[in-house]
Amino acid sequence: MLVSDFFDHLSGWRIIASPAALDAAPWPQGSQVVRISPDDVFLIGSEEPSVPGDPWAIVTPELGFSIATVHDLGALAEQHIEWALPTTRPSLAQGQIAGVPAKLVLLADGSTQLLVACAARHELQERLV
Amino acid sequence: MSRVVYDGTPIEYDEGDTLAIAAVRNGQHPARGGTLCLAGDCGNCVAIVDGTPWVRTCQTPARPGSVVRRHPSGAHPSPGGPEQHTAVAVRHRRAHHVVIGNGESGAAAAAAARAQGDTVLMLDAADGNEVVGVFDGPTIIVRTPSGIDQLHAHHITLATGAAEIHPVCPGNMLAGIYTPRAAAAAQAAGVDLGRIAVVGRNLVAIHGEVGVSAIELADGTVIECDTVVADLGSAPRDLLARMAPMVPVSVVGPAAAAHALPPCPQEGVVCPCGKITVEDLDGVWSKGFNELELVKRASLTGVGTCQGGVCMPHLRAFVAERSGSEPQPFTARPAARQLTLGEAAAGYHIDTFRRTPLHAEHVALGATLDKFGGWYRPWHYGDPVAEYWAVREAVSLGDVSTLGKMIVSGPDVVEALERLYPNHVHDIKVGRARYVINLTERGHILDDGMILRDADDRFTLTFTSGGASTAEMWVRDWVETWGLKVHVLDRTVSHGAINVTGPLAGELLRRAGVADEERPKFLQHRRLAVAGVPCHVMRLSFTGEASFELHHQIDRSVELWQALMHLGQPLGVRPHGLQALFGLRCEKGHILVGQDTELDTSPRRVNMDWAVKLDKPAFIGREALVRTARLPDERRLFGFTMEGPAPLEGSVIRPVGGAADDVIGHVTSSWNSPLFGHAVLMGWQKRAPHADVVEIDGREAHVSPVPFYDPEGARARL
Numbered sequence: 001m002l003v004s005d006f007f008d009h010l011s012g013w014r015i016i017a018s019p020a021a022l023d024a025a026p027w028p029q030g031s032q033v034v035r036i037s038p039d040d041v042f043l044i045g046s047e048e049p050s051v052p053g054d055p056w057a058i059v060t061p062e063l064g065f066s067i068a069t070v071h072d073l074g075a076l077a078e079q080h081i082e083w084a085l086p087t088t089r090p091s092l093a094q095g096q097i098a099g100v101p102a103k104l105v106l107l108a109d110g111s112t113q114l115l116v117a118c119a120a121r122h123e124l125q126e127r128l129v
Numbered sequence: 130m131s132r133v134v135y136d137g138t139p140i141e142y143d144e145g146d147t148l149a150i151a152a153v154r155n156g157q158h159p160a161r162g163g164t165l166c167l168a169g170d171c172g173n174c175v176a177i178v179d180g181t182p183w184v185r186t187c188q189t190p191a192r193p194g195s196v197v198r199r200h201p202s203g204a205h206p207s208p209g210g211p212e213q214h215t216a217v218a219v220r221h222r223r224a225h226h227v228v229i230g231n232g233e234s235g236a237a238a239a240a241a242a243r244a245q246g247d248t249v250l251m252l253d254a255a256d257g258n259e260v261v262g263v264f265d266g267p268t269i270i271v272r273t274p275s276g277i278d279q280l281h282a283h284h285i286t287l288a289t290g291a292a293e294i295h296p297v298c299p300g301n302m303l304a305g306i307y308t309p310r311a312a313a314a315a316q317a318a319g320v321d322l323g324r325i326a327v328v329g330r331n332l333v334a335i336h337g338e339v340g341v342s343a344i345e346l347a348d349g350t351v352i353e354c355d356t357v358v359a360d361l362g363s364a365p366r367d368l369l370a371r372m373a374p375m376v377p378v379s380v381v382g383p384a385a386a387a388h389a390l391p392p393c394p395q396e397g398v399v400c401p402c403g404k405i406t407v408e409d410l411d412g413v414w415s416k417g418f419n420e421l422e423l424v425k426r427a428s429l430t431g432v433g434t435c436q437g438g439v440c441m442p443h444l445r446a447f448v449a450e451r452s453g454s455e456p457q458p459f460t461a462r463p464a465a466r467q468l469t470l471g472e473a474a475a476g477y478h479i480d481t482f483r484r485t486p487l488h489a490e491h492v493a494l495g496a497t498l499d500k501f502g503g504w505y506r507p508w509h510y511g512d513p514v515a516e517y518w519a520v521r522e523a524v525s526l527g528d529v530s531t532l533g534k535m536i537v538s539g540p541d542v543v544e545a546l547e548r549l550y551p552n553h554v555h556d557i558k559v560g561r562a563r564y565v566i567n568l569t570e571r572g573h574i575l576d577d578g579m580i581l582r583d584a585d586d587r588f589t590l591t592f593t594s595g596g597a598s599t600a601e602m603w604v605r606d607w608v609e610t611w612g613l614k615v616h617v618l619d620r621t622v623s624h625g626a627i628n629v630t631g632p633l634a635g636e637l638l639r640r641a642g643v644a645d646e647e648r649p650k651f652l653q654h655r656r657l658a659v660a661g662v663p664c665h666v667m668r669l670s671f672t673g674e675a676s677f678e679l680h681h682q683i684d685r686s687v688e689l690w691q692a693l694m695h696l697g698q699p700l701g702v703r704p705h706g707l708q709a710l711f712g713l714r715c716e717k718g719h720i721l722v723g724q725d726t727e728l729d730t731s732p733r734r735v736n737m738d739w740a741v742k743l744d745k746p747a748f749i750g751r752e753a754l755v756r757t758a759r760l761p762d763e764r765r766l767f768g769f770t771m772e773g774p775a776p777l778e779g780s781v782i783r784p785v786g787g788a789a790d791d792v793i794g795h796v797t798s799s800w801n802s803p804l805f806g807h808a809v810l811m812g813w814q815k816r817a818p819h820a821d822v823v824e825i826d827g828r829e830a831h832v833s834p835v836p837f838y839d840p841e842g843a844r845a846r847l
Contacts, residue, residue, distance in 0.1 A: 009684060014623075016538075016616040039616065056539045056586060058616050063684045064623030078220050082279065082476075099478030117622040118683060119483035119504075127478065 021053030172434030218276030219476030234382025235288030262463025300335030323355030402433020533597025568750030718835030
């Protein structure tokens with residue numbers, strides 16, 4: 001099995017702000033920070049965060065993603081990913097997996113999370129079977 | 130010994146035999162004739178193997194029970210194949226250095242690369258790894274016994290060697306002709322080739338009925354034999370190198386060596402794949418196709434199974450003799466090996482079709498789902514007319530989660546939106562909303578939606594379901610181009626949306642806990658709890674009735690939907706699908722961008738100048754609209770009514786009594802209105818003077834002002 005057969009609904013916050021403000025933001029303890037782009041953070045499992053450095057920051061609940069655990073990253077990449085994976089951890093990789101837009105969070109402990117929009121979760125699950 | 134079935138007859142084979150060797154061991158030609166190379170270079174051994182046509186039997190190991198049928202004589206096999214119930218597996222593999230061909234030169238290249246510290250992957254057809262194509266990337270597509278490999282490499286070395294040249298002369302499609310290496314391979318396998326005649330470039334003809342009985346040499350000598358071994362030299366196997374000229378491919382060994390062309394062919398079959406003769410080539414040459422690529426295209430020489438592997442040297446010699454100069458080989462294109470459709474499709478997916486958070490609810494309600502705008506959406510729930518009446522007379526729910534939704538915020542957000550949209554933005558008050566269209570720089574309608582002001586420096590934008598996928602890119606691209614400080618967050622897949630619509634919509638909201646005084650008025654929006662679910666409630670109308678779009682986090686969608694369905698039971702609530710929705714909005718004359726508009730539709734053409742404020746100093750498309758406003762433009766979208774069944778969308782609009790080819794437009798939207806009892810439709814008239822009466826489907830249709838329904842818009846404000 002490449003990934004866990006159950007995708008959990010992911011709960012967190014989405015923060016859009018200036019890169020400098022995100023770099024300096026005091027993220028709540030215990031939260032997982034996924035930096036999607038320089039101005040975009042997905043904060044998993046957290047209280048509502050604040051971004052003091054940017055009064056126009058968009059901070060909103062994010063419940064649009066599902067998460068699964070990747071059991072065999074090598075096999076997943078070999079069978080379903082055309083692009084090259086990052087060679088260092090921790091890191092975030094984004095692109096199509098089995099033709100579905102998705103994200104891979106490569107954690108420092110060697111584990112890997114698969115994030116996909118809830119709307120496309122079924123399609124990805126079917127394609128990974 | 131094991132057996133395979135060849136043309137219906139069981140034949141025995143030895144361990145290690147290919148299907149081609151098994152055939153010749155049993156006195157058969159694996160196809161129906163022609164020189165055998167037994168190296169995969171030609172198409173003279175292709176057959177139908179276990180239902181798959183065009184299989185090179187010289188590259189296919191014989192296995193117990195394999196069923197082989199030769200292609201029909203003089204015809205191509207049907208393109209069928211074995212039924213495949215599972216997708217062909219694909220593997221994405223990476224290597225720094227890929228060496229294709231594991232002969233002497235390939236092994237040397239691999240050793241040299243490894244000595245430099247490269248990881249090396251070697252591929253050879255003899256090992257079951259047939260390279261099908263080399264693409265930019267570089268990416269190498271390989272057919273393997275277990276599926277298709279997509280190899281991503283930094284460097285590619287081609288060590289594919291050289292292919293032996295086949296004879297072209299009268300009788301060269303008989304059975305019993307071998308290249309030297311093929312004859313050696315057959316003999317090594319213990320095949321009895323009978324009386325063998327080894328011959329070189331002095332061969333002028335091969336005699337026989339089905340198989341070879343004799344050869345004739347240039348000096349007139351005739352030699353009786355069962356097998357001809359034609360030793361005519363070789364030509365580089367460089368098909369893959371010629372396939373991707375922009376890819377860093379190194380060619381080494383015999384594949385890179387200079388080889389002399391054979392003598393110009395005088396008679397016989399040049400292209401065994403297409404059975405194209407020297408006479409055929411002369412025919413196209415005489416018609417003026419006097420370059421190698423032209424001869425190829427006109428005669429189809431080189432486009433068959435072997436992709437020029439056999440015919441290229443002879444074709445080049447043919448052109449060289451007639452033109453006086455030696456032409457370069459023609460362009461090579463994938464695939465270098467025949468693929469099944471399943472293999473060609475391996476690893477490729479159709480578009481992703483998303484599901485709304487209410488997908489299971491729709492299925493449970495018996496909805497017929499359709500793929501629309503990249504989503505699975507309910508087309509109807511079994512009775513679209515009843516769904517229509519629920520909207521017009523009671524209350525109905527529609528799943529509009531697919532709408533594009535975006536939050537924009539920043540110190541420059543008003544300036545950015547003023548430039549993005551042709552409507553005024555600065556005067557939208559907090560808590561109010563405005564319908565807007567988006568234009569291209571040419572002033573053509575790109576999409577439409579709403580602007581809703583959340584705060585002085587923050588807005589919510591909506592887009593059509595079809596336009597949502599490109600909306601973020603469109604906004605970001607312009608904002609960054611202008612250097613404005615605006616944050617952008619797409620919420621399309623994170624927020625669900627339910628449209629509560631109908632004259633009893635307000636009553637349903639009241640029952641869901643929204644006090645009358647809290648309900649937003651038309652074109653207002655407010656954040657409220659509906660049935661306990663936090664919602665951004667937007668008071669809009671696409672159906673023509675009072676409508677409240679309830680935008681919310683998708684984890685609460687099912688809870689909200691079920692609560693509204695339950696609370697609405699006494700009011701006659703039922704869900705409506707797209708079929709009813711499209712009819713409802715057609716009665717209101719609301720356009721569907723992409724259906725009622727064309728790629729070059731300006732606001733003027735759809736009578737929406739009111740949505741454009743040319744008094745604004747700048748917005749996307751303004752310059753084009755100012756310029757084209759001075760030009761005559763006869764194309765207009767009209768509303769029509771007609772008796773009888775509604776015509777199909779796309780139906781031709783003609784002048785009354787016009788000729789069959791006298792077309793003035795087409796129908797873009799069409800609906801049998803249950804309320805009016807006749808058809809209402811929209812469509813184009815593309816020339817002036819515009820007619821008041823036109824002909825559609827052989828019937829008269831009358832131009833009618835739109836909206837057809839509630840032109841004052843009173844019902845949306847109930």
